[in-house]
Amino acid sequence: MSKALVIIPTYNEIENISKMLDTVMGLETKFDILIVDDGSPDGTAQIVREKMSEFDGRIHLEERSGKLGLGTAYIHGFHWALARKYEFIFEMDCDFSHDPMDLPRLLEACMTGADVAIGSRYATGVNVVNWPMSRVLLSYFASVYVRFVTGMPIQDATAGFICYKRAVLETFNFSKIQFAGYAFQIEMKFKSWRKGMTLVEVPVIFTDRTEGESKMSGGIIKEAIFGVVKLKLRSFFTKE
Numbered sequence: 001m002s003k004a005l006v007i008i009p010t011y012n013e014i015e016n017i018s019k020m021l022d023t024v025m026g027l028e029t030k031f032d033i034l035i036v037d038d039g040s041p042d043g044t045a046q047i048v049r050e051k052m053s054e055f056d057g058r059i060h061l062e063e064r065s066g067k068l069g070l071g072t073a074y075i076h077g078f079h080w081a082l083a084r085k086y087e088f089i090f091e092m093d094c095d096f097s098h099d100p101m102d103l104p105r106l107l108e109a110c111m112t113g114a115d116v117a118i119g120s121r122y123a124t125g126v127n128v129v130n131w132p133m134s135r136v137l138l139s140y141f142a143s144v145y146v147r148f149v150t151g152m153p154i155q156d157a158t159a160g161f162i163c164y165k166r167a168v169l170e171t172f173n174f175s176k177i178q179f180a181g182y183a184f185q186i187e188m189k190f191k192s193w194r195k196g197m198t199l200v201e202v203p204v205i206f207t208d209r210t211e212g213e214s215k216m217s218g219g220i221i222k223e224a225i226f227g228v229v230k231l232k233l234r235s236f237f238t239k240e
Contacts, residue, residue, distance in 0.1 A: 003032070003084075003085065003086045003087050003088070004029075004030070004031050004032065004086065004087065004088040004089075004090065004107055005031070005032045005033070005034055005077075005081045005084075005086040005088070005089050005090065006024060006031050006032070006033045006034070006090040006092050006103065007034050007036060007073075007074060007077035007078070007081065007089065007090060007091055007092070008020065008033060008034070008035050008036070008092055008093070008094050009035075009036045009037075009038070009070055009073035009074065009077075009094070010035055010036070010037045010038070010040060010044050010045075010048075010094050011037070011038045011039075011040050011044075011067055012040045012041070012042045012044060013040065013042075013044050013094040013095065014040070014042040014043055014044050014047065016094050016095050016096060017035075017044050017047050017048060017094060018047050018051065019096075020094050020096065020100065021033060021048070021051045021055075021059060022051075023100045023101075024100045024103070025054075025055050025058065025059070027100065027101070027103065027104065028104075029103065029104040029107065030058075031058075031090070031103060032058045032059070032060065032086070033058065033059045033060065034060045034061075034062065034077050034080055034081065035048045035059070035060070035061050035062070036062045036064065036073040036074075036076055036077050037061065037062070037063050037064065038064050038066060038067045038068055038073065039063065039064060039065050039066050039067070045061060045063055048061045049061060060080075062076060062077070062080060064076070068180070069180030069181060069184075070160075070180065070181060070182065070184060071177060071179055071180040071181065071183075071184030071187075072180050074091055074184065075174045075177060077089070078169050078172075078174065079174070081166075081169075082166065082169060082170065085166075086166060087165070087166045088107055088110055088111075088163055088164070088165060088166070089163070089164045089166065089169060090103065090106065090107075090161075090162065090163045090164075091160055091161065091162045091164075091185075092160075092161055093160060093161070096207065097206055097207055097208055098119060098160070098161040098204070098206070099204065099205065099207070102119055102161070102202070102204045103163075105202050105204075106119055106161070106162070106163040106202055107163060109163070109200050109202050110163045110164075110165050113198060113200070114163075114165075114198050114199070114200035115164075115165050115167070115168050115192065115197035115198045115199070116162060116163070116164055116165070116168055116189065116192050116197055116198070116199045116200070117162065117163040117200050117202055118154065118156060118159050118161070118162055118189070118199060118200065118201045118202065119159055119161030119162065119202055119204040119206075120154075120155055120156040120159055120201035120202060120203055120204060121139070121156050121159065121204065121205075121206045122140060122143055122155040122156045123155050123156065123201040123202070123203045124203045126140060127203065127204065127205045127206060128205075128206045128207075128208075129205060129206065129207040129208065130207055130208035131206075131208050139158065142157075142158055143155060143156050143157045143158055145228065146158065146186055146228050149228045149229060149232050150186075150190050150228060150231065150232050152189065152190055152193050154189060154193075154199060154201065155201055156201060157185075157186050157189055157190075158182060158185055158186060159185065160182070160185050161204060161206075162185075162188075164192075168192055168195075168197050171195055172191070178227070178230065178231070178234075179227050183227035183228070183231075186227065186228060186231065187227070187231055190231055190235075194235060
């Protein structure tokens with residue numbers, strides 16, 4: 001079995017972290033986990049340290065000093081994973097909006113032809129639970145907007161539940177990544193697609209968090225809206 005690593009950025013996830021680690025570790029398919037914690041004051045990292053001794057070196061922790069952004073957390077994790085020869089590298093939230101039970105399905109997609117497997121909320125309609133209609137519409141039409149501007153044939157361009165083959169991430173110059181917030185997700189998909197990678201959407205059900213606080217903000221949404229235009233314009237002049 002090839003080495004697979006799930007990268008989970010955290011900030012104040014004390015309500016979810018222990019259950020998340022137990023759930024992933026309990027899957028029949030074996031995954032390692034890297035928690036990238038941005039200095040959570042609620043003790044998230046301490047829970048991770050306690051769990052590390054329980055699971056025979058399969059849980060890892062990288063601590064950073066302060067909130068440095070979702071994108072930079074994943075890039076930190078990508079460098080860490082590539083240095084340790086992982087073949088499949090995942091992005092996943094800690095709040096159970098992404099169901100850990102879907103990890104083997106994303107892995108299977110990458111093992112059978114996909115370069116990038118996307119856990120998609122919109123591949124087969126709208127599969128979102130516990131979101132107010134206003135947020136569902138905002139998210140859905142954001143993906144419509146991204147498809148229109150970029151031409152990228154992805155139903156859920158803002159999805160953050162993803163499996164990358166190692167070979168995909170090795171093509172990236174991460175110093176050229178422009179965005180640190182949720183536009184990071186669009187940028188990674190767009191650049192992977194432009195590199196000729198095969199992107200496959202795997203239908204999943206997205207369930208909004210029931211514990212802890214959402215990290216969504218107006219600034220994140222603004223970055224995504226205007227960032228898409230910047231990405232498209234920049235693509236005319238560079239392949240990076």
